[in-house]
Amino acid sequence: MYRHSLRKRVAIAFAICVAVLSIVWGFAFFAAIRLSEDRVLTQQLQLAAANYPVMPANMRGYETAGSLPASLRAWAQSNPAVGVYEFEAEELHVAVIERGDAQQRAFVVFDVSGIEAASSEDWWLLLVITGVVGTLGVLGFGLGVLVMRQAVAPVAQLAKAVADIDVEHLSTEDYKRIASSRFGDDEVGVLAATIEKTLERISAFVARERYFTGSASHELRTPITVITGALELLEQSELSQSDKKALDRVRRATLDMKTTIEMFLCLARETDDGLYHEQFLVTPLVTNAVELQRHLLSRKLVEVEIDYLANPGVNGHPQAFAIAVNNLVRNAFEHTLTGQGPVTIRIDERELLVTNQLSSGFDAQYSPTEASPHGYGLGLGIVERLCERNGWSFSLRADEKRVIARLSW
Missing domain, CATH: 3.30.565.10 (Histidine kinase-like ATPase, C-terminal domain)
Incomplete structure (x- = not known):
């Protein structure tokens, strides 16, 4: 029924689950990046359209710190290192670059006012992303459960079949439910075959036990009955005092033996009636x-x-x-x-x-x-x-x- 072993099926199921989740997350991040790019371009086009026919000059270059806007001069005079800086309050992004002389700095200022979305829009976007991520997580969990359930389905099937078996009253249907041929040649099939053989041995043992106790009950009680009858006949005859004492000992021993035999037979039986x-x-x-x-x-x-x-x-x-x-x-x-x-x-x-x-x-x-x-x-x-x-x-x-x-x- 199954071409691969249980271990290999579990490994394949795990690999499939990881691959599917990776692909889904990859598409999700790619879509987020594209959405961000489109959002920035859309904001800039909307700003340009609002100022048409005058195009906004939101990106300018400055050769000296003194020529920068007043809000950036004090920072520029502190000789910042080459790099990109962001000033949220002024809604400016500043790039510090080197000129021909390493001791001189040039500045490129990008005014993002009107391009960046408002904070309220950022919170809504974060909420949407969180919802998408949560949905993907739930779908991934459900997919993992579904894939793993399919992988271990034969184990669950065997466990249910074994749980439904009444060991004390085995039937033909019980043997059919756990037949090893239903579970293939993998580990589950080996386990099913072992359980099948064990139940066969238990059934054979119970049959032997019932036959033995039935036969032993008759064979052991018969001589006790004969001895008891002989003692009753001896009691009716005239006996000396010593013979009566010996007869009492035999009677006690016979009674003990009868009780012992019955108790051992009860202990040997699976059922106590x-x-x-x-x-x-x-x-x-x-x-x-x-x-x-x-x-x-x-x-x-x-x-x-x-x-x-x-x-x-x-x-x-x-x-x-x-x-x-x-x-x-x-x-x-x-x-x-x-x-x-x-x-x-x-x-x-x-x-x-x-x-x-x-x-x-x-x-x-x-x-x-x-x-x-x-x-x-x-x-x-x-x-x-x-x-x-x-x-x-x-x-x-x-x-x-x-x-x-x-x-x-």
């Missing part, structure tokens, strides 16, 4: 998390104190909040040694605080974005990602005595 805008209460989820993780304190002399300062409602994904709270509670229980309690959980109107005494195995410089291989549940990095996805905030502060995890909304 409105799950991230549910309203839920914090207190039941915190209480449930404490009960699920209480087995970690079964052999420790550690108390758990829960301060219910409020019962706030939160907008977001309830499973995501439950997993985040479970992870924080698990970390607190696991890293609290015997006699180092209590573990304090405080529920406020805008935040949840989980505080535990710092054990020797916990690094105070631990970063919440790092995944830990030593039993930190899903890892504090996952908690941070869950909070970011739901619009919550998470922070971890540790000193020499205790660790405080804060989840606010």
Whole structure:
């Protein structure tokens, strides 16, 4: 479509604009000069016609300073240098020339009274010239804008095409709008081709993601369902006390695995189906998390104190909040040694605080974005990602005595 590159088109457009403006300004100055010449000649002819048949002698020569008009004698006696002088009050122009002897001066006096226009006419002429110059400036600006707009038109066209695209719902018309064949082989065409390839990769990635999450959802939930059914059958049989404890551990692990699988699938999906805008209460989820993780304190002399300062409602994904709270509670229980309690959980109107005494195995410089291989549940990095996805905030502060995890909304 375009034979030249964008850079060359911009350079050509700028050159054309400068050339046109230069030509216009040249004609304007030429016209002003001609107008001035015609104006002077017209004034002199009008003066001659007014004194006809006596021709005005408005230009005369004087050989000595004493022969000059009385108003110029004092100036001439000061021995002025060779040149041309103007006396506005007397309306005279005087040329000082050298005679044969360099010490002597001759004078040529040109009386312009009646030839020069009145001051009021000069102001009107200045006003007209200013109007013409302003008009030319506006026309030049408009011409520059028009030329540059034509030069960058393909860029604007591509930008508009990209702005109209809905990335989440790509259609055939979207690909047609940004087809590189519409923009030629210049820089804009290269950019359009890159955007086209990027959208194709995004579309392919979204298709793979939907296929994977759909397949993984079925394949991962099926064994969990089988295990859950087997546990229900085992519960109906007669079991020893130790077998019941083992069955409880398996049930808890199965429930954790089910919740984790569902949350990971939700994080992997591009769409959330409105799950991230549910309203839920914090207190039941915190209480449930404490009960699920209480087995970690079964052999420790550690108390758990829960301060219910409020019962706030939160907008977001309830499973995501439950997993985040479970992870924080698990970390607190696991890293609290015997006699180092209590573990304090405080529920406020805008935040949840989980505080535990710092054990020797916990690094105070631990970063919440790092995944830990030593039993930190899903890892504090996952908690941070869950909070970011739901619009919550998470922070971890540790000193020499205790660790405080804060989840606010």
